[in-house]
Every structure is written in C-alpha cells, then in structure tokens.
Amino acid sequence: MWSSGGNQDGVEFPRFTFNPKEGIDNPALVIADDPEPDPRLEPKMCHLKRLEGQRFGFHLHVDPRCREFEIRDVEPLSPAEYSGIRDGDRLLEVNEEYVGNMNFYRVVRRIQSCGFHLFLLVLRKEQYEEAESMGVDLHTLAKTTKGDQWSRPRLCHIKRDPEHGLGMTVTPINDGVGVSPGQRGCYMVSTVTDGPAENAGVCTGDMLIWINGVSVSILTHGTLCRTLKKSEGSVTVLVIDRHSHSCYVRRRVPILPVMAESSSLPYATKTMHLEKRQDGFGFLLRRERLGVPLKIAHVLREVDVGSAAEAAGMEDGDLLLAVNGEPVESKEHEDVVVMIRNSGGKVTLTSICMQGLRFYKNLGISPLLFHEVCPLHKTPNEDSPGKTIRHGQDAENIRPDYPSVWDQGCSEDSVAQVIAL
Template identity: 55%
Template sequence: MKYPPDTGDGMEFPRFTFNPKEGIDNPALVISDDPETDPSPAPRLCHIKCKEGQSFGFRLRTEKGIRGHVVQQVDPWSPAELSGLREGDHVLEVNEDFVDNMEFSRVVTKIQVCGVQVFLLVLKKQEYEEALSQGLDLQALTSSYRGETCSRPRLCHITRDPGLGLGISISPIEGQKGGYVLSTVRDGPAERAGVRDGDRLVWINGAVVSTLTFSALNKMVKKCSAHVTILVIDSESEASYTRRKLPILPIMAGSHNLPHRPNTLHLVQDSDGYGFLLRQEKMPSGRVAHLLREVDVGSPAEQAGMQDGDLLLAVNGQPSESMEHEEIVRRVRKSGKSVSLTTIPVNGRQFYTQLGLSPLLFHEDHRSEAEGIKRTLLPCTDVQNEPTKDNHGSLPCPRLCVLEREESSFGFHLGCVQHKLGTFIGQVETKGSGHKAGLWEGDVVVEVNGQNVENFHFEDVVMLIKKSESLLKLLVVERSGYEKLKQSGLPIIPGVILHSNQSQ
C-alpha cells in the first residue's frame, strides 16, 4: 500500500491499488456472491389522488376468457403515474377490497364512485402471470401483504335508544393525541349497528376525530339527536394501517346498518314503453339532479318498484349524476327493450351528501347467489335443487350456512333496525367461521337452527344463537333478494348448503 505525501494537516488518505495476482489490498472489501432474491410476487400499493373534476389518468381493460383487470394508457404526469401505477399492472384490490375475480363493470364502478382518491393494490404483469402459473392464491397473497389479522374499517349508523342512548362511551387514549377508544353497552344500539367494544373511533358524521379535542368531540356527540354515523376500526387493524402509512377512510370501509340504500330496478319495456319520465330539477342545495317522475300505474316502472320523485344514480351500472340529461336518455334508448336503473330517495341522497360520500360507494349490484359463490371461491358447496322460478322470473338463491364454533365465537355479528322485527348479518370476520360458511354482510336471517326468526326481536335471535354450542345453522338470503322472494309469495327454502368446515 502506498501513501501520499504529508499534507501538513495531520490527515492521510490511503489509496487502494490493484494487483491482478494479489487482488485488492483493502482488507475491508469482501467480494461475495449476490444475495438470493425473494422469488415470491410482491404487490405494491398505489395511492392515487386527484383534484375535483380531474381524472385519475389511466384506463382499465379486461379480455374475454382471460383472468384479471389490466392497467393501460397511464397518462404522463397524471395522478396515476405519480402514484407509481404502470401500464400492464394487474389490479388485485380496490380500496382494500379484492377484485381480481370480480366482474369488470363492478370494478370500474368501484373506482368511479370513490371520489378524489383511490387505493389500488397491483402486481406487475410478469409477477401476476407467474403467480397464476404456480397456482398461488392471490387473495391469500393480498391478505398476507396487509397482515392476516387486519380487517377493513366499519361505517356504522347508530339509532339512539330512548333508554340506552347511543349505547357507547368515548375515552381518549392515553399518550395518543387525537386517539379515542369506544366502550359499548352489551346488545345496545351501537353493538347492534356493528360497533365492537374496544374499537378505535376514526370519523363521526363526516369529521375526522383526530383533529378534535375530547370536549369538542363530546359536544358533537351530544348534538346528534336521533342518529349518528361513525367510522371505526379494531386496534390490530389500526396498527396495520399505521405500519403501511395508510389513512383510514370511509372508501375502504364495509357498511353496517346504513339507511337509504340505493335500489337497482330492472325494467322491461312493454308496448307503451317503460312508463315514467326523467326530469332535470334543481335541488334545495343548488345542485341539479335527475329525478324520476309521473310513474304510470301498472307500467314496467311501477312493477319494478319505482317511486315518483326518486333520484337517478346509475344507468346499467354506470354512474349518471354527472351526466347531461341528453346523455342519460341516449343510454336508456341504446339499452333496447330492457334497462337497469339505480335509484335512491331524495332524503337518502341528502344523507350521503352530508357525509361527503357517494351513495354508490356501498351499493352492491346483486347477482344470483350461485354466481356469487363461484366468485368468492368458498371452501365447500353442496348445490341442491335450483330455486323454483314458477313464472316469477329468476329468484335469488337462499343459503343454509352451517357454522362451526371457533374458539368463543361463530365469526359474525348481528345487526337490526331499531324498533323493527328481524335481523341481518352486520359484520363478518375475515377468515372466521361465518366467512368460511358463506355469510355476507347485509344478509337477512330467515332461520336459526331450523326455527323461523323473521318476526323475532334482536334479543331473541341472539339468545337462540347463544344456545348453539358447537354447530349453528343459519338460513339467509341477501337483502334485495329477500324482498323479491317475499313479494313472490314462495316459501324461502335452502337452494345451497355451505359448510364452514369442509369435513362436515
């Protein structure tokens, strides 16, 4: 090793030389083989934010007979490109909701209705194709990415009880500024609406609570006369969001007990048309809306359940609130002899406007249950007789879900509408017994262990379920399908049997 002459400031700068026979004379430098890279696919999250009226700057496409939804035409300098989204990426999740095996039109709608920001979990084209060739479970891959114990936040609508109030108390979390934890009254209004003891409060009536002092938050709750809508999340899931540096937003939530749900009407023309008028009218808020008027008696519109004055949200699944009147008329005419219209009462639209959300954000475009079972890849299905049609058209398929108790629960929570008979599935725990058995959030509970509970109070249904020691049988049907079956006058009997344990 050679050294340069003394510079006079007491510092020396060694120079390393190389001899082909002896190698590099730097003992600190060690040449080793490249470390082995992890061959498993690595999903990445793209958080796309745009301004009001601006597009995200990408297109999505699908090919017939080929699985997946592929990103194409990412505009230069667009919000999509700045988020890291690239052409050829395959979209696995939209706002924490797995969509790889979902219908293309539903995926597009999910992106369109989420406002000015969207979260896409994607895989590079090569990684996606390799994952499929290796037979990897993509849904398990996305679950592993965010953590096995991470559940989506819940948007819960609570109706005040005259005796119990809202059924919750709020406490600040020590050492966490702007953090609040909830305590619930057992079987009280909040618990029925999907809130669990120990949940973290994120958002209340459209306001983020982390910016509120405890006194300001208490004042806000006291001002809520009959109802309150809150966004909550359990502590483990909150830790997952924090680890991934993600905000907890309503667009990522599952909805519980929300009022004013949109309704999709399926109309078939007769010789006089559909039997309604579409009008553009100015609302009290100043915004212009498309309202359904002059519904003819006995017309296809009335038979489908259309109400005079309802507001139009979508045509054939395509959001229509921002469309011009002429464009909506053109789409309805182009649809031919039948059309699907998604509607909501005006007061329902006002409810979502106050929350700063689109009503379509939590609207499920209901398909037949058999199709849903294939889509969600449930572990075990025992398909029996197809549902009877008997001149009533295609009816939903009720499901008999057989749940095996895991640890201390069946993996779901009940919900109900305050002061009304009947119950529904308020929340389904990811990978719990209810999830494995095919329960869906919003399902109406028809029978518990063979006993009809349609006219039972919430507390009575809870007691029946608690009597089940290791096995629970629930006959359920999705919400809009339940109404259709009741209108048909046919008995609600199982069309599909689903087990939480494949060995059943």
C-alpha cells in the same frame, strides 16, 4: 422454576447445545420455513385522489381467457400517475377487495362507485411475471401485506335510544397497539351490552376513526363529546378493531369509508327492472338543479298510475344514479336519455331518495358504494333526444352486435375488454 443446573423439582434434564457445523438435530426445535413473501414480490398500495368531475386517469384492460387485470395508458399528471401507478401494473385489489375472482363488470363498478378516493394494490409487470413463473398464489400474496388479524373497517349508523342514548362512551388513548404516545385524536369506544351502538355493529375496544363524515383525528375529546351529545336522532361512525388499526398505521394507509363494510345504514339505493309496455315505461326524466351549491341532477318525475315504472317501485322525486349498472351522476342529461332510449324494451334503473343522497354526500361517499346490481347487455348509439323525454315514446329496440364492457360473464372466446377510468 428452572435451576441453573437445568433441574425442576429435582429432575435432571439433558442440556441442548447448538453446534453451527452440525445444525439443529433436536426434533422438538425444528423451525418451519418462513412464510414471509419474497420482498422482491411485495405489492404496492396506491392511493388515488381525484376532484369533482375528474377521472382517475388510466385504462383497465382484461383478457378473459386468463382473467388478468392490467393497467394501461396512465395519463400524465393524472391522479393515477401521482399515486405511483405505472403502465403494465397488474391489479390485485380495489379498496382492499381481491379482484382475481371478480368479473370485469364488478371491478369497473367498484372503481366507478368509490367517489373521490381509490386504493389500488398492484404488482409491477416484472414482479407479476416472476410471481407467475414461481407459481405464487396472488390472493395469498395480497393478504400477506395486511397480516393474519386484519379486518375491514365498519361504517355503522347508530340510532339514539330515548332511555339509553347511543349506548357507547369514547375514551382518548395515548398509547397501545398502533398508537404513538401523545398522539392527538385517537379514541377507543366502549359499548353498552345490547345497546344501540353494539346492535349497530360497534364493538368494545374499537378505534373510532370518523363521525358523521369528519375525521376524529382533528377533534379534541371535548369537541367529540359535544358532537355526540348534540346529535339529534343518530350518528354515523367509522370504526375498526385495534389490530387492524395497527396494520393500517404500519402500512401508512389512511382509513376511509370507501374501504368499509356497511352496517345498519338508514338509506339504500333502489334497483328497478322496467319492461316497456304499449304506453312506454310511464315516467318522466327531468334535469333539475338541486342542493347548495346547485348541481345538475337527473330526477324521476310524473310516475303514471299502473305503469311499468310504478310496478317497479319508482317514486316521484327519486334521483337517478345508474342506468343498466353504469353510473350517470356526472353524465350530461342528454347522454342519460340516450342510454335509456337505447336499452330497448327493458332497462334497469338505480335510484335513491333525496334524503339518502344528502346522507351519503355528507359522508363524502357515493350512494352506489354499497350497491350491487346486474347490468343489461345494451350498447348506446348516437341518437340524442331532448332534455326531457317520457320514456317509451319513439324509443327503438337496439341490439348490440359486439360484447359490451358491461357484460357480466366472459367465455374463453370473448374478446379482451378495456375501459377508461
């Protein structure tokens, strides 16, 4: 113990007195520069929320020579405008992912596959220009908004074990890191070692955010326990560690599946690369009404035995999600047919089974959210066939004569790219 005279076990230590005129001359007490970023350069997090069939309401522009992602033409009264997005904003992150090392296609793909919620981290035009003049690293600047201990939430699918159940318990919390006293709907998870929950990616001490697409913030502990017990074979949960939860609370950013890493999800999209043969691709694309309420879906039917479609792994009844990497769920059936026809002799299709589509829709996210695929370089024309077509019959080989917005790579000589979102 230190004595008032500065002694410990009878050993005398010299006193240190701070003189503001002389400053700090004790090398053991030298204070390093504050790593906090200039508050004038603090990025803004914008949460865009759209309705079914609605666009976010802005254009994304990139100059491949400097790889700047710029937001332009923000539409009045759009989700983008309501969120605080402005013309000229520079995009740093999409759903907590830094875009500075991404190509244009990947950034667009991230935005189009996010569903109804989109989080954009942006710098105002003036802030960006100042950061560039100061040589500020934009990736570091984006990370400082979260803190050193931040990590993404995890979307985990837990299969019930006949003997051990889900392998986790849920406890309500009324205090702690990032949790206000008396706050309702805050729950912490404890897992059984090597149990189903732990094997699915859930960790002891995680905060439970969502269960089966429902936010636990509106559930009492009793309701939550009954939900877990009544789950037949599995549950899907969104969890996050407590330090990261505190970060989201500090930033006032909701924690949603669109930001998450996936773990052990039961359904995945399928990417099929088809090369046309003499008899065509060998499948039928039909427009059908499915679900409740009924919605138009593009359904893959009548896969011919020994065809290019069968060789690529196509199955009758699968639902078409994307053509050459471009999402088509919200497109008119005739437009989808044109896209496939204009692909010429090769086309890449992304599909999912009906059960998989229901699974993701119940979670409120797009099945394409965790999907990666490389696009083909094709450009559509204005031809419009009927609503049902067997692909490969009467299709033309159409070659693009200008770079597509879906180009994966851009050279320094490439033209600037822009797309409406």
